[in-house]
Amino acid sequence: MRINSDDMAVFVAVIDSGTLSAAATQLGQTTSGVSRALSRLEEKLATSLLTRTTRRMVLTEEGKLFLEKARAVLIAMDEAEESIQLRRQKLAGRLRIDAASPFMLHCIVPHVAQFRAMYPDITLELTSNDQIIDLLEHRTDIAIRMGPLQDSTLRARALRASPRHLLASPEYLQRYGTPANVEDLAQHQLLGFSQYDAGNVWPLRHNGGEHLAISPSLIASSGETLRQLALYGQGIACLADFMTREDIAAGRLKHILTHAYNGDDQQIHAVYYRNTQLTQRISCFLAFLQEAL
Incomplete structure (x- = not known):
C-alpha cells in the first residue's frame, strides 16, 4: 500500500509537538486517531519510525531519514497549492526585498516594470545592503544572498548559479x-x-x-x-x-x-521566513524572478 500525505503530516506534527496528545490538539483529531495514523504509516513502510516509552518518543534511524523526506514533500505540496492559488487570487500589500547593490541594479531593477504591470496592487520596497542583514531587524521579507548559506532558521530558494x-x-x-x-x-x-x-x-x-x-x-x-x-x-x-x-x-x-x-560558480539564493500572511506575495515574486533570470 502507498502512504498518503495525511499520515505524513500526522507524523511530522507528532515530532514537532512532542506528544501524541499535543499533535492531536494541533491537528484537530483525537489522540487515538493520531496513534492509528502512526501505526498505519509504520505498517505501510514496514519499519518502526518511533521508539515509544511512557515518558517520551525517540526517532529511530529510519524515522530520522523519513522525517527529512516527509518535511520536503509537505513543503513541496504547500508550494504547489500556493502556485495554483496565485492564479486565482488578486495579490496586494507591501513586499520588502533586500539585495546587494549589483544584484539589485542588474537583476531586479530591469524587471520591476513588468512585475508591477502583472501585480499592480503589490507595493515593492527595495533596499540594498552589501552585508548580510537580519531580516526581522530590518523588517525585510526577502533577501538575496550570494555564496553558501549559513542561517538554517531561514527558508531558501535557489535562484541560479553565476560564473x-x-x-x-x-x-x-x-x-x-x-x-x-x-x-x-x-x-x-x-x-x-x-x-x-x-x-x-x-x-x-x-x-x-x-x-x-x-x-x-x-x-x-x-x-x-x-x-x-x-x-x-x-x-x-x-x-x-x-x-x-x-x-x-x-x-x-x-x-x-x-x-x-x-x-x-557562485550560488544565488533568496531567503525568507515563512509567514502565512506573506507567503503568496513571496511565492509570486520568487517565481517571477526565477523566470526572469
Missing part, C-alpha cells in the same frame, strides 16, 4: 600587460572586497590548489564599486557574470586567465 570572471579593462591591460598564468597576478593591481572574505577567494586553479586567496591592493565594500574601478582601469577584479555580461560583450572589460577557472 565569476577575472576581468580588467583594455586600458589597464595595455598599461600593465596581460597575465599569462595565475602566478603573474602577484605583479598586478588586484581589486577586492573589504567586508566579504569569500569574494577575495578567486576560483582559479594554480600550483597551490583549486582556489586563490588574494591580498587586494584596492578594496571596496560593494561589487558595483569594484566593477566601476575595473572599468576605470584601476586593476583586475573577479566579478559575477550577471553584473559584467554587458561590459564583456561591449569590450569594456576583457577576460583574463580563462584557462585557470575551476568552474566554481
